[in-house]
Amino acid sequence: MPTSPGQLLVYGAYGYTARLLLPKLREQGVEFVVAGRDRARTEAIAREFDVPGRVFSLDRPAEIDRGLRGASTVLNAAGPFMYTTAPIIRACLRERVDYLDLSGEVEPLSQVADAGPAAREAGLMFLPAIGFDVVPSDCLAAHVAKRVPNARRLTFYVSASNLMSHGSGVTLAEHIGIPVHTRRDGRLEQMRMRMQMRWADFGSGYRPVVAVSWGDLVTAYRSTGIPNIEVYFEATAFRLAAVTINQYWGWMLRATAANEWFHRYADMLPEGPTREERAAERCTVVVEAEGPDGVARSRIETPEAYECTADTATRVIHRVMEGERQPGFQTPSTLFGPDFVLDCEDVTRVDL
Structure with a gap:
C-alpha cells in the first residue's frame, strides 16, 4: 500500500x-x-x-x-x-x-x-x-517456518556480546522481578521460580544457553503462526547471573532498596560501547522449527547488536x-x- x-x-x-x-x-x-x-x-x-x-x-x-x-x-x-x-x-x-x-x-x-x-x-x-531486536531473528524465523510446513514449535538461540548502553542498563534494572516468558499453545506464560537451560551450537561447538524473554515471543508468533516459542541466549557469566537472580529473587529485589543498586549500576555505565568495541563483536542467531513434517534449522550472523x-x-x-x-x-x-x-x-x- x-x-x-x-x-x-x-x-x-x-x-x-x-x-x-x-x-x-x-x-x-x-x-x-x-x-x-x-x-x-x-x-x-x-x-x-x-x-x-x-x-x-x-x-x-x-x-x-x-x-x-x-x-x-x-x-x-x-x-x-x-x-x-x-x-x-x-x-x-x-x-x-x-x-x-x-x-x-x-x-x-x-x-x-x-x-x-x-x-x-x-x-x-x-x-x-x-532493530537487532527483532529484524534478523524475525526474518530467520519466517525463513525456517517455510521449510517446515505445519510447524508447532519454534526455538531461538542467540549469541550476542554483553556490551550494554546506559539506556539498556536502565531497562534491565526496570525488568528486575519480571519472570522469563515463553509461549505455549499461543499464549504467553511466565516461568516462575525456575530456570531453563540447554546446549546450542552457534557454529563452533556447543555452548550452554539459558531461557530469556525476547521480542520474538510476540513478533515471531505473528509472523509464522507457530504457537509454541522459546528463546535462549548464550549463558555468559554475566547473563547467567542476571537471569538466576531475577528468576529466584527478583520478586524480592524489585520491592526493596536492592533495586536501587541496579539503577546505580546502570548510572555508572557509559553512554554506550565505543566504535572499536562494537566493531570487535559479532552476533549469531539460530532458529529451529519443529513439526509433524520434520525439523529445520538455519543460522544467521550479523554485526554487533547496536x-x-x-x-x-x-x-x-x-x-x-x-x-x-x-x-x-x-x-x-x-x-x-x-x-x-x-x-x-x-x-x-x-x-x-
Missing part, C-alpha cells in the same frame, strides 16, 4: 541508539524531526543536525498529541519501552500517525500487537522492533518513508519478507 513520503518524528532522539541511527538517516535523505522530554538534550541534538526539535513528556495525552501533530510516522527510540509504548501508540491512533520502535521488550510489543486491529481500522501501520540496529532501522525507515506500508500490526518479515535482512550490511544466512 504505497503512499507519498511524509515527516518522521524521532522520539528519544538523544539516546545512544538513536544517535547511531540519525547520521544514517541523513545519508539516506530521510527528513526527520527530533523530540524528547529533556529540553536541553533535545535542543542540542536539533542544533547538531539542523532540524526542528520538539520537547514533550508522555504524561499528558494532549501534550503528546501536539508533539506528534504534522508527523506521518513516529519512531519511538525512548526506552524503557514499558513506559513509553502505550502512551505513544494511543496518541498515534488519535493523531493518525504510523508507529515504529526499537523495542525488544515482550509486554510493550504485546501492547502494540493488541492495538493492531484498531490501527488497521484507522489505516495506520504499527511496525515495532526494527551496529546491526542502526543499519536495519535505517533500511526499514527509508522504505517506510518511501511509501512501503500495510495497515495494522506488522513485523519486519510480514512487511518486507524473510529475505529482507540479507540486504543489510555484513549479514550471512545458512541452512543447517
Whole structure:
C-alpha cells in the first residue's frame, strides 16, 4: 500500500541508539524531526543536525498529541519501552500517525500487537522492533517456518556480546522481578521460580544457553503462526547471573532498596560501547522449527547488536518513508519478507 513520503518524528532522539541511527538517516535523505522530554538534550541534538526539535513528556495525552501533530510516522527510540509504548501508540491512533520502535521488550510489543486491529481500522501501520531486536531473528524465523510446513514449535538461540548502553542498563534494572516468558499453545506464560537451560551450537561447538524473554515471543508468533516459542541466549557469566537472580529473587529485589543498586549500576555505565568495541563483536542467531513434517534449522550472523540496529532501522525507515506500508500490526518479515535482512550490511544466512 504505497503512499507519498511524509515527516518522521524521532522520539528519544538523544539516546545512544538513536544517535547511531540519525547520521544514517541523513545519508539516506530521510527528513526527520527530533523530540524528547529533556529540553536541553533535545535542543542540542536539533542544533547538531539542523532540524526542528520538539520537547514533550508522555504524561499528558494532549501534550503528546501536539508533539506528534504534522508527523506521518513516529519512531519511538525512548526506552524503557514499558513506559513509553502505550502512551505513544494511543496518541498515534488519535493523531493518525504510523508507529515504529526499537523495542525488544515482550509486554510493550504485546501492547502494540493488541492495538493492531484498531490501527488497521484507522489505516495506520504499527511496525515495532526494527532493530537487532527483532529484524534478523524475525526474518530467520519466517525463513525456517517455510521449510517446515505445519510447524508447532519454534526455538531461538542467540549469541550476542554483553556490551550494554546506559539506556539498556536502565531497562534491565526496570525488568528486575519480571519472570522469563515463553509461549505455549499461543499464549504467553511466565516461568516462575525456575530456570531453563540447554546446549546450542552457534557454529563452533556447543555452548550452554539459558531461557530469556525476547521480542520474538510476540513478533515471531505473528509472523509464522507457530504457537509454541522459546528463546535462549548464550549463558555468559554475566547473563547467567542476571537471569538466576531475577528468576529466584527478583520478586524480592524489585520491592526493596536492592533495586536501587541496579539503577546505580546502570548510572555508572557509559553512554554506550565505543566504535572499536562494537566493531570487535559479532552476533549469531539460530532458529529451529519443529513439526509433524520434520525439523529445520538455519543460522544467521550479523554485526554487533547496536551496529546491526542502526543499519536495519535505517533500511526499514527509508522504505517506510518511501511509501512501503500495510495497515495494522506488522513485523519486519510480514512487511518486507524473510529475505529482507540479507540486504543489510555484513549479514550471512545458512541452512543447517
